[in-house]
Amino acid sequence: MLDIGKRAGTRYVLVAGSIIALVAACSPTATNPPAGSAAATSAPAGSAGATASAGASSSGPIKIAIIDAQSGQLSSLGADEVQGVTLAVNAANAAGGIDGRQIQLQTFDDKGDPTTSTNVAQAVVSGGYIFVFGPAESTDTIAVAPILNKAQIPLITSGQSDAIANLHDPFVFLNTPTSSAFDSTLATYAVTTKGYKSIAMISNNDSYGKSEHDAFLTALKALGVTPVADQVVTPDQKDFSSALTSIRQTNPQALFIGAEEVESGLIVNQAKSLGLTAQIIGGAPILAVPFLQTAGPNADGCIGTSPYIGNNVNDQTKAFAAAIQKAYGATPDLHQAKAYDGAQIVILALKQTHGQGGKALADAIRATKYNGLVGSFSFDADGVGVHQTQLAVIQNGQAVPLQ
Amino acid sequence: MSALTMPTTREAPTASSLVVEQLSVFYGGVQAVRDVSFSVPQGGAVAIIGANGAGKSSILKAMFDLVPRRTGRIAYGSTDLMRAKSHEVVWAGIGYVPEGRRIFAGLTVEQNLLLGAYRKRWDAHVRARLAEIYELFPKLETRRGRLAGGLSGGEQQMLAIGRALMSQPTLVVLDEPSMGLAPVLVDEVADVLSRLRTTGVSLLLVEQNAELTFAVADTCIVLENGRAVLAGSSGELQSDPEVRRVYLGL
Amino acid sequence: MEVFVQTVVGGLTFGAIYALVALGFSLIYRTMALVNFAHGDVLMLGAYLGSTMILSFRLPVAVAMVASTLLTAAVGIGIERILRPLENKDLDLMLIGTLGFGIVLQSGAIIVWGTAGQAVRIPFGAAPIDIAGIIVQPYDLMILVAAAAIGTALYLFLGRTKLGLAMQASAMDFQAASAMGIDVGRMNAIAFAIGSALAAIAGNLAAPLLYVEPTVGVSLGIRAFAAAMLGGFGSIPGAIVGGLAIGLLDSFATGMFQGYGEVVTFVTFALLISLRPTGIFGEHTISRV
Ligand SMILES: Nc1ncnc2c1ncn2[C@@H]1O[C@H](COP(=O)(O)OP(=O)(O)OP(=O)(O)O)[C@@H](O)[C@H]1O
Ligand SMILES: [Mg+2]
Numbered sequence: 001m002l003d004i005g006k007r008a009g010t011r012y013v014l015v016a017g018s019i020i021a022l023v024a025a026c027s028p029t030a031t032n033p034p035a036g037s038a039a040a041t042s043a044p045a046g047s048a049g050a051t052a053s054a055g056a057s058s059s060g061p062i063k064i065a066i067i068d069a070q071s072g073q074l075s076s077l078g079a080d081e082v083q084g085v086t087l088a089v090n091a092a093n094a095a096g097g098i099d100g101r102q103i104q105l106q107t108f109d110d111k112g113d114p115t116t117s118t119n120v121a122q123a124v125v126s127g128g129y130i131f132v133f134g135p136a137e138s139t140d141t142i143a144v145a146p147i148l149n150k151a152q153i154p155l156i157t158s159g160q161s162d163a164i165a166n167l168h169d170p171f172v173f174l175n176t177p178t179s180s181a182f183d184s185t186l187a188t189y190a191v192t193t194k195g196y197k198s199i200a201m202i203s204n205n206d207s208y209g210k211s212e213h214d215a216f217l218t219a220l221k222a223l224g225v226t227p228v229a230d231q232v233v234t235p236d237q238k239d240f241s242s243a244l245t246s247i248r249q250t251n252p253q254a255l256f257i258g259a260e261e262v263e264s265g266l267i268v269n270q271a272k273s274l275g276l277t278a279q280i281i282g283g284a285p286i287l288a289v290p291f292l293q294t295a296g297p298n299a300d301g302c303i304g305t306s307p308y309i310g311n312n313v314n315d316q317t318k319a320f321a322a323a324i325q326k327a328y329g330a331t332p333d334l335h336q337a338k339a340y341d342g343a344q345i346v347i348l349a350l351k352q353t354h355g356q357g358g359k360a361l362a363d364a365i366r367a368t369k370y371n372g373l374v375g376s377f378s379f380d381a382d383g384v385g386v387h388q389t390q391l392a393v394i395q396n397g398q399a400v401p402l403q
Numbered sequence: 404m405s406a407l408t409m410p411t412t413r414e415a416p417t418a419s420s421l422v423v424e425q426l427s428v429f430y431g432g433v434q435a436v437r438d439v440s441f442s443v444p445q446g447g448a449v450a451i452i453g454a455n456g457a458g459k460s461s462i463l464k465a466m467f468d469l470v471p472r473r474t475g476r477i478a479y480g481s482t483d484l485m486r487a488k489s490h491e492v493v494w495a496g497i498g499y500v501p502e503g504r505r506i507f508a509g510l511t512v513e514q515n516l517l518l519g520a521y522r523k524r525w526d527a528h529v530r531a532r533l534a535e536i537y538e539l540f541p542k543l544e545t546r547r548g549r550l551a552g553g554l555s556g557g558e559q560q561m562l563a564i565g566r567a568l569m570s571q572p573t574l575v576v577l578d579e580p581s582m583g584l585a586p587v588l589v590d591e592v593a594d595v596l597s598r599l600r601t602t603g604v605s606l607l608l609v610e611q612n613a614e615l616t617f618a619v620a621d622t623c624i625v626l627e628n629g630r631a632v633l634a635g636s637s638g639e640l641q642s643d644p645e646v647r648r649v650y651l652g653l
Numbered sequence: 654m655e656v657f658v659q660t661v662v663g664g665l666t667f668g669a670i671y672a673l674v675a676l677g678f679s680l681i682y683r684t685m686a687l688v689n690f691a692h693g694d695v696l697m698l699g700a701y702l703g704s705t706m707i708l709s710f711r712l713p714v715a716v717a718m719v720a721s722t723l724l725t726a727a728v729g730i731g732i733e734r735i736l737r738p739l740e741n742k743d744l745d746l747m748l749i750g751t752l753g754f755g756i757v758l759q760s761g762a763i764i765v766w767g768t769a770g771q772a773v774r775i776p777f778g779a780a781p782i783d784i785a786g787i788i789v790q791p792y793d794l795m796i797l798v799a800a801a802a803i804g805t806a807l808y809l810f811l812g813r814t815k816l817g818l819a820m821q822a823s824a825m826d827f828q829a830a831s832a833m834g835i836d837v838g839r840m841n842a843i844a845f846a847i848g849s850a851l852a853a854i855a856g857n858l859a860a861p862l863l864y865v866e867p868t869v870g871v872s873l874g875i876r877a878f879a880a881a882m883l884g885g886f887g888s889i890p891g892a893i894v895g896g897l898a899i900g901l902l903d904s905f906a907t908g909m910f911q912g913y914g915e916v917v918t919f920v921t922f923a924l925l926i927s928l929r930p931t932g933i934f935g936e937h938t939i940s941r942v
Binding site for chain 3: 522
Binding site: 205232233234236237238240242243245246249265266269273274289293294296297 | 655656659660662663664666667768769770771772774781783788790862863864866872900903904905907908909911912914915
């Protein structure tokens, strides 16, 4: 009701506003492309259209695009992919490139949004790029695939949805097993290896939880097992007493969790506190750091599955982790590892085609056998190179490969 | 009914006179009070009368720094009220019965009264004062545990007056205490105010009720469009036909 | 039956946390007639400070709790200080201001602690109480007791102490309150300090049951806000009852309706509020002059 100080008040809010803006500007989500991602050295995208046909030029640098979220919510995935790819490409360039030609990487920001992805893909086509890494998001991958297919530009995606394989696109390759591979690996272990008859399920109802739920249920059914309990929770849920007590009453031998890292951790904590003794099994989240932190000592004994168990598994992973640490000061995980594997495969294939792109490159990738960080690559007609995941058990807070 | 006790020197400043000089009040671009000067001598009772919107309430609010902008001089004894923050004015010994009662509706009657003595330790002295207020307004005592918002309009007005008296002020400023009261209650208020005067308390009263005004005040100031246009003793103004007709509707 | 009782236990535990958070909402509302939208993020700050003191500085849990609560209270005072020019003048701008502070706190937490979170363990390893298959964790009981004790203390403070009454009066009519000699600005600062301290206590108590990350205050804040409304915004018993009610409602809804539980919770909440807009204990609406 009083007017005094109103102007001063507005000023304060403006100050608060600029603090917010400042904070947003310094926030770590606004990732710059790492040094070496050629953003600085990119050649002018001059002769668009003329170079549109794949692999037209046979001298000068080999132009390769990375399409990934560099801003927005999914930017951390994009940053991981850039790190993995750039590490491999820099090493190849330092070793002489492809028949003496350097590989030139250019990062395109698709903001993790399919519409932006397709726009960016058009720019990649007209920019004369012969190969694409990414996007890390399955939806974005499915959005750009037809455009790149038309221009005969092969791509290796970090997406893992079965829908990507179901495109049956000869120019699309995956650097990781598809989602169903995770769950069939897990189900096979539980039913065939361990002989569990009574298996309970708890999963959340967001897109990850749903796809885990469906894939695991399908895998179980394929093995002739019906779960004794199938509880659905929400991603935001904090108290799981009701679902877990219902599960406890069925006295299951194993409990499958289909939820993200933190929620999986909370579920494990409450399951233990309610006296549930079933073997906990789950996907990649079980092996991830936030789960291990959230569940603490309760994580021990839980079994998870992932193509990349951790950085301390063997000499190859240790060397890789050290290289990422040296180059970016970061501790890698599955995201960098699969991007790195994908890049190594493309480099091998490019050596086969002598820098030639197009169908020749796609065929060369398909023919490449590679023993990588995330498994042994041997591509099928749908572009899937790795067909099973690795199992690991948590011991003293560390993921250890299951023998 | 026993007489109200005067504040002891330990508890409150000694009675002094209120001096208002060249007071102007502004609401944004609107000037509600223009160069008004008057004073309330120690123990005196001054009434401000005037039509709706004349600026009467604005003068009282200005004393408590509850207006956007004010210029001029307001002093109570040695205290410069132009430098005092709202909550410091009561320290100088001024009690305020605001326009529209403004009681704390969600608190009980007794809590309202006690908050009137917020500046004092809630000890035996304050308890005694509370008993005096209850004696003054027996209705309030029967309602002491009730939420103030549930009182009738008249009871709320009693509460607002009682609350202002809890601090044992030497000057009480009242903004239309008769508003919405039945004639018998107006008489009661007049009675209370007269009794207050006998204890040496000064009064500054904004009123539209002629009976109350002339029963209580020695001096009246007539306000018109923010300006003091007339001032005189109650006796003089009471017989002024113009004043009777225009300002008091008699 | 077993599921039913265990769901009650789980619902009450988280309900007690919502109650503690709702108490802070109510106190600030009770004093300033302001809904502090940054409250959940203040809780996040308290939880981060507490868990960092435990994890990085190896302080004893009790020390970390007290120190983080005091620090968070100081931040609350700081927020009030910056908002003060708007106090009693522009409530809308002030609401937006608290929203802004929420964003600032979250962004600040990301800068200081990163997007990854941290986890603390339940401070004491007492054995769970097992009554015919119903498991009650001593820690959960402690949270319930804490919520009840703090709620009672706050109730007595607001209704029985001079400061508490003055704080309430400030919200009901700040001009009348200042005319009584109450320094309304100071009341607001105290309200923010206590409210933020309550958020920090809730954050510290909830931390071992959750994962401390920059968004940890968001879902707690929403539920506590609902709890405060359900109980009657500004009412202290209302915050407690509302918190427990939301906790129970949430646990039963998710138990019965599984993935739709959250929707059921908020639809039920909306229904209850439309039936009784003032909430359970809402005795009066505070009007601004
Ligand atoms: N908050 C405000 N903002 C803008 N103008 C105001 C405000 N308060 C009062 N005014 C204006 O100031 C003038 C004086 O108002 P004031 O309330 O002092 O009159 P009053 O003599 O007390 O009237 P009434 O007899 O109706 O109580 C009026 O023109 C009024 O419209
Ligand atoms: Mg008036």
